[in-house]
Amino acid sequence: MREFTHMEATTIEEASKNARKGNAMVIAGGTDLLGTLKDEILPVYPSVIIDLKTIKDLDKIEEEKDQIIIGALAKLADVADSQVARTNCQALAEACGKVASPTIRNMATLGGNICQMHRCWYFRTPDDRFHCGRKGGNTCPAYNGDNRYHSIFGQQNGCVAASSHDTAPALIALGAVIVTSSRAVLAEEFFAANGFRSCVLEDGEIVTHIRVPKSKKSVFEKFALRKSIDFPIVNCAAAYGADGTVRVAMGGVFPAPLRIKAAEAAVAGGITESTAKKAGDDAVADCTPLSGTAYKVEIARTMVKRTLLRLEGER
Ligand SMILES: Cc1cc2nc3c(=O)[nH]c(=O)nc-3n(C[C@H](O)[C@H](O)[C@H](O)COP(=O)(O)OP(=O)(O)OC[C@H]3O[C@@H](n4cnc5c(N)ncnc54)[C@H](O)[C@@H]3O)c2cc1C
Structure with missing residues (x-):
């Protein structure tokens, strides 16, 4: 690890202003960022790390009329255990409870989860050994390389990594809004493959909180190779909206998690064994797997x- 200046921010404005200056990055729980610093995966090493944990009241989980407001600094373990979240946005609470391990969930934050960098092993190889398109290079080594954990829906901005945020499909299915320091x-x-980022944030932009509309029922499912601690191979969430329609989102299948409108259309008349099967078939009808991702x-x-049958079964 190289030397950097550690700054304890006291307000969002201060953090945002300093994060815009030159070569700075913000840190929340640090469970993702510290690994990227140790492995020196980024071509330019940050000289300033701005700590968001010193900003007050960014970790609240509160009910506000028909929404739940969750601060970016809320720990995943706290969201998973929150009665307010479990009652009103169950899919998100379930997703938070399935990230990594208890130790990580007690450090990691919801804001950090949605802003984590991609887990592509070429992107993450130490010392920027694969200078891929995401870091300013002009190739995607995964496209012709070992891509068994990558996209089944093609590339985004020249990248075929798979999104790895467990909370993302839940937030999309629930129709959540991410509020940042500027929008x-x-x-x-x-979510998007955006330079080294996995989301549309710009320099100096900080996630402050997330507004999640209440849902009377929502569920999250995750398939990973290990049950104890592992990134998703595929994850999926489904939720009833306030108008009674079903929303479906999937992660691990494209550089950004995707809302699956074809699956939503298949169950528009109700969820049964046969409409849920059609939803699954329609969800993957247009996919274009890579050499290693047909499975x-x-x-x-x-x-x-x-996910849809569970949503219906628990209603
Ligand atoms: C062993 C291991 C297993 C893991 N397993 C999983 C898994 O199963 N599922 C999963 O989803 N993730 C997993 N992760 C990834 C990661 O640890 C978590 O996603 C975690 O939620 C990141 O949150 P954090 O607060 O620690 O983020 P940090 O490491 O502090 O930050 C992550 C990134 O987000 C940026 N950032 C943080 N907060 C903000 C904010 N408020 N505004 C703007 N930018 C911000 C940082 O600059 C950094 O680039 C795993 C990590 C490890 C090390």
Whole structure:
């Protein structure tokens, strides 16, 4: 690890202003960022790390009329255990409870989870050994390389990594809004392969809180190789909106988590064994797997069906 200046921010404005200056990055729980610093994966090493944990009241989980407001600094373990979250946005509480391990969930924050960098092993190889398109290079080594954990829906901005945020499909299915220091963005428009980032944030922009509309029922499912601690191969969430329609989102299948409108259309008339199966089939109808990801198509198909049947079964 190289030397950097550690700054304890006291306000969002202070953090945002300093994060815009030159070569600075913000840190929350540090469970993702510290690994990237130790491995020196980024071509330019940050000289200033701005700590958000010293800003007061960014970790609240509160009910406000028909929404739940969750501060960016809320720990995943606290969201998973929160009665307010479990009652009103169950899919998000379930997703938070399935990230990594108890130790990580007690340090990691919701804001950090949605802003984590991609887990592509070429992007993450220490010392920027694969200078891929995401870091200013002009190739994607995964496209022709070992891509068994990558996209089944093609590339985004030249990248075929798979989104790895467990909370993202839940936030998209629930119709959440991500509020930053300068704007409010729908969760389904927040995630993207954007330089080294996995979301649309710009330099100096900081997630302050997330507004999650209440849902009378929502569920989250995750398929990973290990149950104890592992990133998703595919994850999926489904939620009833206030108008009674079903929203479905999937992660691990594209550089950004995707809202699956074809699956939503298949269950528009109600969720049954056969409409849930059709939703799974329709969800993957247009996918274009890479040389190593054909097996993920079946997993994605099954995850959509399983998530919808669970949503209906628990209603
Ligand atoms: C062993 C291991 C297993 C893991 N397993 C999973 C898993 O199963 N599922 C999963 O989803 N993730 C997993 N992760 C990834 C990661 O640890 C978590 O996603 C975690 O939620 C990141 O949160 P954090 O607060 O620690 O973020 P940090 O490490 O502090 O930050 C992560 C990134 O987000 C930026 N950032 C943080 N907060 C903000 C904010 N408020 N505004 C703007 N930018 C911000 C930082 O600059 C940094 O780039 C795992 C990590 C490890 C090390």
